[in-house]
Amino acid sequence: MAEYIESLQRLAEQFGRLEGVGKKNAMKMAFSVLDMADEEAQEFARAILEAKEKIHLCPICQNITDKDICPICSDYQRDRTTVCVVSDPRIVLSMEKVREYKGLYHVLHGVISPMNGITPDKLKIKELLSRIADGEIDEVIVATNPTVEGEATAMYIARLLKPLDIKVTRLAYGVPMGSDLEYADEVTLFRAIEGRRDF
Amino acid sequence: MAEYIESLQRLAEQFGRLEGVGKKNAMKMAFSVLDMADEEAQEFARAILEAKEKIHLCPICQNITDKDICPICSDYQRDRTTVCVVSDPRIVLSMEKVREYKGLYHVLHGVISPMNGITPDKLKIKELLSRIADGEIDEVIVATNPTVEGEATAMYIARLLKPLDIKVTRLAYGVPMGSDLEYADEVTLFRAIEGRRDF
Numbered sequence: 001m002a003e004y005i006e007s008l009q010r011l012a013e014q015f016g017r018l019e020g021v022g023k024k025n026a027m028k029m030a031f032s033v034l035d036m037a038d039e040e041a042q043e044f045a046r047a048i049l050e051a052k053e054k055i056h057l058c059p060i061c062q063n064i065t066d067k068d069i070c071p072i073c074s075d076y077q078r079d080r081t082t083v084c085v086v087s088d089p090r091i092v093l094s095m096e097k098v099r100e101y102k103g104l105y106h107v108l109h110g111v112i113s114p115m116n117g118i119t120p121d122k123l124k125i126k127e128l129l130s131r132i133a134d135g136e137i138d139e140v141i142v143a144t145n146p147t148v149e150g151e152a153t154a155m156y157i158a159r160l161l162k163p164l165d166i167k168v169t170r171l172a173y174g175v176p177m178g179s180d181l182e183y184a185d186e187v188t189l190f191r192a193i194e195g196r197r198d199f
Numbered sequence: 200m201a202e203y204i205e206s207l208q209r210l211a212e213q214f215g216r217l218e219g220v221g222k223k224n225a226m227k228m229a230f231s232v233l234d235m236a237d238e239e240a241q242e243f244a245r246a247i248l249e250a251k252e253k254i255h256l257c258p259i260c261q262n263i264t265d266k267d268i269c270p271i272c273s274d275y276q277r278d279r280t281t282v283c284v285v286s287d288p289r290i291v292l293s294m295e296k297v298r299e300y301k302g303l304y305h306v307l308h309g310v311i312s313p314m315n316g317i318t319p320d321k322l323k324i325k326e327l328l329s330r331i332a333d334g335e336i337d338e339v340i341v342a343t344n345p346t347v348e349g350e351a352t353a354m355y356i357a358r359l360l361k362p363l364d365i366k367v368t369r370l371a372y373g374v375p376m377g378s379d380l381e382y383a384d385e386v387t388l389f390r391a392i393e394g395r396r397d398f
Contacts, residue, residue: 004270005263011250014243018231025219031289032217033247034254034263041251044213045244048232051210052240055233064204064233071203090230 008034060131062107062124064089072096072105079103081138085128085157087111087145095143103141106131111144111153120156128157132164139167146173146191207233259330261306261323263288271295271304278302280337284327284356286310286344294342302340305330310343310352319355327356331363338366345372345390 008030016026033041057063058070061083065071072078072092082103086092092105108123131137142157144150158168173191175184184192207229215225232240256262257269260282264270271277271291281302285291291304307322330336341356343349357367372390374383383391 005254005265007246007250007253007265008263011246014246017235017239017243018228019234020224020227027292028219029217030250033250035218036216036251038251040216041247044216045247047206047210047213048240048244048247051206051229051232052235052237054206055204064207066204066206093226 057107061105062109062127063092063105064107080136082141083128083131083137083139084141084143086143087150087153091143103139106140108144108153111147111149112156113149123153125157125160129160132161132166137166139169142168142170146171256306260304261308261326262291262304263306279335281340282327282330282336282338283340283342285342286349286352290342302338305339307343307352310346310348311355312348322352324356324359328359331360331365336365338368341367341369345370 011033012023012026012030014026015021015029016023018026021029033044036044054066055064056066058065058067058073060069060073063070063072067074079102083106084095084101084103085106085108086095087108087110089107092107095101095105106124106128108125108128110118110123112118112120112123128140132140140157140161142154144154154170158170161168172195173188174195175181175188175192181189207226210232211222211225211229213225214220214228215222217225220228232243235243253265254263255265257264257266257272259268259272262269262271266273278301282305283294283300283302284305284307285294286307286309288306291306294300294304305323305327307324307327309317309322311317311319311322327339331339339356339360341353343353353369357369360367371394372387373394374380374387374391380388
């Protein structure tokens with residue numbers, strides 16, 4: 001029983017609160033900290049405090065940043081007429097890895113989920129509307145997850161933006177590259193057939 | 200690319216230094232910290248510093264503890280004539296979970312590994328000898344891992360202790376409970392046959 005070393009137990013509990021960390025791994029991580037040199041552990045603790053302290057939301061796109069305005073919004077090489085709407089800062093990172101998309105982003109910080117008390121007013125939707133009101137944006141690509149809640153959020157935003165006379169698009173749905181059709185789920189296959197294209 | 204949020208990147212690197220944490224998971228954990236309330240993140244940082252500050256080695260058994268003398272060594276209900284020698288504090292936790300062993304422990308903090316520069320004098324072996332010199336100990340169970348280095352360490356300690364006229368034993372080797380013999384490796388099977396017992 002690890003319980004008898006209180007401060008080790010407490011540290012393991014802290015690791016256990018992180019996304020995707022189970023009890024056993026949390027204890028492993030706590031032990032890793034004990035194996036560190038004192039200065040390393042201090043650096044670790046400082047990194048936590050610094051990240052929380054320095055990182056805030058970009059006032060334009062609502063993505064997380066440690067600058068006044070995030071590097072994407074302040075990059076005038078990018079296409080400022082296109083905005084990709086995502087649910088979460090993590091998705092921005094995924095999109096940027098592709099190095100294909102050259103427009104801007106808007107981070108909603110969640111999806112509409114009335115069951116969990118997340119109504120549209122809890123998301124950064126009014127901030128999106130006020131960006132659009134500025135007049136520079138021609139197209140909004142709604143890139144929420146292809147889940148029930150993600151779809152509902154996309155529909156909500158699409159309906160909100162349509163009257164504003166801008167193009168509203170969404171990502172293509174279909175079978176993922178490199179996958180085996182034998183194991184594709186029915187909904188994905190249906191979407192792939194529905195969205196079929198000419199050679 | 201996450202690189203553009205420096206303090207997030209730095210935090211992810213810190214998580215990546217923990218045992219068994221890959222790059223992707225480290226970033227997930229860093230994001231988890233951002234999702235925490237400020238006080239929660241402060242508590243997390245504090246837990247790291249406290250664990251490092253409060254936890255030290257028990258002067259008797261060399262196990263980690265946040266007390267002057269660890270609760271096992273200071274528990275006079277336990278059998279003080281038997282000492283189980285383990286390589287690592289983690290093993291003490293595993294042994295204690297069984298709730299079967301009632302003796303004391305001695306933690307070596309490593310195994311002999313000349314390739315990695317770990318010679319016997321780097322381990323807590325002289326501390327073990329001085330405990331034995333006190334005269335209370337009748338039996339030493341050497342419970343190092345059944346690996347080449349663990350075995351070599353066990354042999355080294357056994358040879359050192361034999362002349363001191365105390366019983367030196369080791370754990371039974373064999374097939375693990377619930378395992379499938381089809382998949383048991385040859386060495387394990389050999390050890391299991393060698394160590395066979397009457398019904």
